[in-house]
Amino acid sequence: MEKLEYNFNLLKQKRIERGISTLDIANELCLAERQILSIEENKSQHFPSPSLKLVCVRKYAKALGLRISEVIPHSEEMSPN
Numbered sequence: 001m002e003k004l005e006y007n008f009n010l011l012k013q014k015r016i017e018r019g020i021s022t023l024d025i026a027n028e029l030c031l032a033e034r035q036i037l038s039i040e041e042n043k044s045q046h047f048p049s050p051s052l053k054l055v056c057v058r059k060y061a062k063a064l065g066l067r068i069s070e071v072i073p074h075s076e077e078m079s080p081n
Contacts, residue, residue, distance in 0.1 A: 004050050006057050006072045012040040014064045029059050036060070 015025055022040075026033040038046045039057055047053040054072075061071040 004054055004057070004072075006042075007070065008040055008042040010066065010071060011057075011060055011064065014066060015040075018064070025060070025063065029056070029063055031056060 015022070022036045023033050026036045029036075032046065035046045035056060038044070039053070039060060044050070044053070047056070057071065058068055061068055
């Protein structure tokens, strides 16, 4: 899998607009808070693979009520494998 490109700023912005803490969204998604911060800062740390990070970014977008296409450009071409 090539490097994951996504709109990490949009995720953080929507979370803040909704008044959700990083810890609350992490708990909702069954992730560690450090993983949420890694997603919001566009870092590869705290994920064992890019595929797993992709799955988590998709879950995060869905939890915030965002369309995947808003967050991940060309998402229809990508698979979590």
